[in-house]
Amino acid sequence: MGEKRASDAGSRPLTRPCPKAQPRSEPSHRFRIVALILGLFAFSYLTLPRDASGNPESVRPGGKPGSVNDDPMNPWLSITPSTDLQWHPCYTFFNPSFLCARLTVPMDYSRPLNSSPSVPKVHIALLLLPGQGPSASPLALNSTPSPPSPKKQPLLVNPGGPGGSGVLLNLLLGSSLQKVLGADQPVLGFDPRGIAFTTPMADCWAVPWTDAGHGGSRQGNRNDDDEGNTAAGLMHRLEWERVNNAYGLVSEGETWMRYVDVAQRGVVDLCRRHAERVEEKKDTILRWAATRHVARDMLSIVDAWDRWAHGDRPEDQVPDGDGLRGKLVYWGFSYGTYLGATFAKMFPDRVGRVMLDGVVDAAGYESPVWPESLVDTDNVLGTFFKYCVEAGPKCDLYRAGDSAQDVQQRYEAVMDRLLKDPITFTHPDHYYPVVLSYRLVKVLVFGVLYAPIQSFPVLATLLDYISSGKYEMLASLFQGGELLCTLAANPLLSETMSDSQRAIMCGDKAQRMNMTLPELASTYKNLSKTSQFADVWFNLMAKCNTWDLTPPPADPWEAPAPLFAPDSPGKIETANPVLFLSNTYDPVTPLGAAVKMARRFRGAGLLEQLSQGHCTIAAVSRCTARVIREYLASGTVPEVVGPEGNESWQSCAADEVPWRSVASEGAVSAWSAEEREAAEGWKEMSRVMGKMKHWGFQEAGGGVDVDRLMALARKRA
Numbered sequence: 001m002g003e004k005r006a007s008d009a010g011s012r013p014l015t016r017p018c019p020k021a022q023p024r025s026e027p028s029h030r031f032r033i034v035a036l037i038l039g040l041f042a043f044s045y046l047t048l049p050r051d052a053s054g055n056p057e058s059v060r061p062g063g064k065p066g067s068v069n070d071d072p073m074n075p076w077l078s079i080t081p082s083t084d085l086q087w088h089p090c091y092t093f094f095n096p097s098f099l100c101a102r103l104t105v106p107m108d109y110s111r112p113l114n115s116s117p118s119v120p121k122v123h124i125a126l127l128l129l130p131g132q133g134p135s136a137s138p139l140a141l142n143s144t145p146s147p148p149s150p151k152k153q154p155l156l157v158n159p160g161g162p163g164g165s166g167v168l169l170n171l172l173l174g175s176s177l178q179k180v181l182g183a184d185q186p187v188l189g190f191d192p193r194g195i196a197f198t199t200p201m202a203d204c205w206a207v208p209w210t211d212a213g214h215g216g217s218r219q220g221n222r223n224d225d226d227e228g229n230t231a232a233g234l235m236h237r238l239e240w241e242r243v244n245n246a247y248g249l250v251s252e253g254e255t256w257m258r259y260v261d262v263a264q265r266g267v268v269d270l271c272r273r274h275a276e277r278v279e280e281k282k283d284t285i286l287r288w289a290a291t292r293h294v295a296r297d298m299l300s301i302v303d304a305w306d307r308w309a310h311g312d313r314p315e316d317q318v319p320d321g322d323g324l325r326g327k328l329v330y331w332g333f334s335y336g337t338y339l340g341a342t343f344a345k346m347f348p349d350r351v352g353r354v355m356l357d358g359v360v361d362a363a364g365y366e367s368p369v370w371p372e373s374l375v376d377t378d379n380v381l382g383t384f385f386k387y388c389v390e391a392g393p394k395c396d397l398y399r400a401g402d403s404a405q406d407v408q409q410r411y412e413a414v415m416d417r418l419l420k421d422p423i424t425f426t427h428p429d430h431y432y433p434v435v436l437s438y439r440l441v442k443v444l445v446f447g448v449l450y451a452p453i454q455s456f457p458v459l460a461t462l463l464d465y466i467s468s469g470k471y472e473m474l475a476s477l478f479q480g481g482e483l484l485c486t487l488a489a490n491p492l493l494s495e496t497m498s499d500s501q502r503a504i505m506c507g508d509k510a511q512r513m514n515m516t517l518p519e520l521a522s523t524y525k526n527l528s529k530t531s532q533f534a535d536v537w538f539n540l541m542a543k544c545n546t547w548d549l550t551p552p553p554a555d556p557w558e559a560p561a562p563l564f565a566p567d568s569p570g571k572i573e574t575a576n577p578v579l580f581l582s583n584t585y586d587p588v589t590p591l592g593a594a595v596k597m598a599r600r601f602r603g604a605g606l607l608e609q610l611s612q613g614h615c616t617i618a619a620v621s622r623c624t625a626r627v628i629r630e631y632l633a634s635g636t637v638p639e640v641v642g643p644e645g646n647e648s649w650q651s652c653a654a655d656e657v658p659w660r661s662v663a664s665e666g667a668v669s670a671w672s673a674e675e676r677e678a679a680e681g682w683k684e685m686s687r688v689m690g691k692m693k694h695w696g697f698q699e700a701g702g703g704v705d706v707d708r709l710m711a712l713a714r715k716r717a
Helices: 029-047 166-181 230-245 254-278 291-310 335-346 362-366 377-394 404-420 438-448 452-467 471-477 492-496 500-507 517-528 534-544 591-600 622-634 665-669 673-689 706-716
Strands: 099-106 121-129 155-158 187-190 328-333 351-357 423-426 433-436 578-585 605-612 650-653
Touching: 099 291, 121 166, 121 291, 155 166, 155 335, 166 187, 166 622, 166 673, 187 291, 254 500, 254 517, 254 534, 291 328, 291 335, 291 500, 328 335, 335 351, 335 362, 335 578, 335 591, 351 622, 362 591, 377 404, 377 438, 377 452, 377 578, 377 605, 404 438, 404 452, 423 471, 433 438, 433 471, 438 452, 438 534, 452 471, 452 673, 500 534, 517 534, 578 591, 578 622, 591 605, 605 622, 622 650, 622 673
Parallel strands: 155 187, 155 328, 328 351, 351 578, 578 605, 605 650
Antiparallel strands: 099 121, 121 187, 423 433
């Protein structure tokens, strides 16, 4: 998926492939997604039917085996964008039901598509997993179906980020979502503007197109709307990120604050230069990636689905038993909750079923710095010490007779040691010096807090090895040079690594952030009063410093005023109630934010899952699954009752905690088939989403193969 061959890109390979290279999974959130996809692709590619020359045969109807445009790994090459939904079978080696489309929308909605042939456009990548069963209309894979009986509204999904790919989410988790929600629920993943397979991509590192030279030619590229050769700029981006990963955290001294400031300003200046270059000929997506534009794209998707499903038939001639025709059905995680809330505010009459999971405080997010996001981070870490003691010998950091305070002190001793005296050893296989630094381990710990069920055992193993002085036991976790050497052979990276997060997040700010170094230091000092992980979080906050790539005001939604001002009067009236979901302790989107956002929408519901981690999918809960199913079926939400500041709401227990399942094997055997399937789907979602880090957590590991660490923890257990 997303691969560009050398003939497509029109440029020579960036590096010479290494002999016997065996790429390993990279720990950043983008690399982790890529690792999952590439692993699946590698297996699927080997099992594809082959022609006489050994090339994979086309899976696209009407395509010729071996055709350049019939690459089963990258169906987007063969799909012509359209203002209507035109579905094409794709990724059928994953699931024979998958369908892809590319929907054309205006980059700037104040300049409609019909206003001029040269109006700037965005082509949205969509991946549909149709519903199954009698209540879902079958889709003919080898033809464009005429509008038959009514189709159930699809569930749009957004994994967060900002910058997460809904296409990849659906590719990996569409079938799991149907296990949780019911097989008849269609799932529709889309890549928001600037992201992954939607074009043009937001990529400040893209090398300018030229007729010759390292920029390469446009000929054969996946889309003429690309703003440059993304593959050619990939190595520069990776080199830059590797260098920045070697810096310390801002808590380690003023020098590191200066480096962070200079590094972020440097990338912003790169984006500014990129925009200037592109705007000599056309508009750049960097100015038009903000969430309010994506919300309009979502409305375009809903309307396009309605046209495809029902044609021109008037509403009174189309059965609409659930009342959701022309309305949004949506599940957004993390940043995706801000996207969903923005849609609900801009288009309240088009709200059908909107689930916002891991809720962002919208007013805080729109402000230059966002300290409230970390109010429960340390509480999640505190549960690690508690669950470790409860697990006893199953927790590698536990010692006989330990209390939670003993485990905490052992953790703090490790961190103090790394801060004062980082550990070094020579890698026994790859022959390079390895540094176990304070920054490396602390960033890993922060990432663990997103998915405690999976990751607490991993953290215990890592800390135990360091505490016990068994450093070389960690050697296999550090990658060899073959990863960088083989990047050119995996050009999918250039499709998934972008600057969309910066463009979206900074474009959403209600005021520009232009802080001096002393002001940044003061901001960090205040943030550190909230959490010990402020130094990790601060790098994300600094991304928007000096960003000024915003469009000129064109209508009320383009104005610099915040969409969710703290003092906004009244409540937002939506056609159907919005459902907010939150864990008791979430490391970056606290429960308090969900309460605050639920107050903004009249009739909204709130469900608290009694667990830890980022978003409710961090832990299996049959109770939560039942509430979500009921909401999708009837629109019923658990009410928030009581006066402001003294509200109460429904809660759901989790069916698992770190190191153990809450339910016994006997209890599980008594679950209904539907409950077991929902739990299985939820578990699958948790495993994958635990690797799709949110809110800019792209640095986890800094060279550590976290997947190997997880395997090591399982082996020791």
